[in-house]
Amino acid sequence: MDGVTKFLWERLKLTVNAAKSAVARPWGRKFLGYSVTVHKETRLRIAPESLVRLRARITDLCLRGRGQRLERTIEQLRPVLRGWMNYFQHTQGRRALEEMDAWVRRRLRVIAWRQWKRPATRASRLRALGLDAHRAWKSSVNGRGAWWNAGARHMVTAMPPKYLANMGLVSLVDIHRQLQRFT
Template identity: 55%
Template sequence: DKSAVDRPWRRSFLGYSVSWHKRQVRLRVAPKSLKAFMTKLRPLLKRSRGQSLTTTIQKLNPVLRGWANYYRLTASKRPVAALDGWIRRRLRLILWQQWKRPRTRARCLMRLGLPAPRAWMGATNGRGPWWNSGASHMNTALPKRVFNGLSLVSLLDTMNRLPSQP
């Protein structure tokens, strides 16, 4: 399995794979590496850890910086952007779980700038935490700039900022 002969875009080497793009070969993150990284992040982003969001972000940042530094040579940014969004959604899920009651959720959403009717509709919709973490009321209340203010490392921004030569 490790020494198989196949097309380069079907194989991976050191976590990288290649893509065929307009007759030009580009490096990309191997799909298996993305899944492995998400599996590594899940314990850090568990909803029942009983920690504040800032503590979770502090524990998450070194892992994100290291991963972004290793995969800075990749040319395809779409999977990295999707992974970035997934991390922020998991953090929104942690907040939704910490707020627990509909009244607390509505109060916190209003504190974050949502109008009262929209906050109450979002807080009392009866949907699960994962659905609510991706819903528009949570995305409006907690956009990317809020997480940037909490000093969350953005994978895409870090990879764009780092030089692409090793």
């Protein structure tokens, strides 16, 4: 690093930002939100820091959406997800996108569970979404938290990915697949 910095400073008259610059393996660094994999065949992937920033943005939007309809929250999420995926369309890994999709759906189920507040409301909403009466009642009074219930089988059955897609939620994997067709 010292040799590179000296060359850039003395020969090219460039200033080097020590906080941003480093000499390291490619998979240990990120560039414009991307990183590369360690495997024999290197592949372009989304840097972990970029995924953390997206999660923070989605969390913020979901927290703001707690007092409004789920459709409105999805409307606010849609441009963020589309824009983020358009920027990262060159990624070659799909696992991070699948995990982020599942996490977003679970966040939306958390919002629904919290909006339903009382066990009777939860049971009636779960019944309206297709669960039988006994299972809906047992699920609504289980005493677990919203995050646990959002990932539990009764909520996934009541609000599957297709249901949320019909409400307008876009899938990062689907957008990535569409963008790859055109490149």
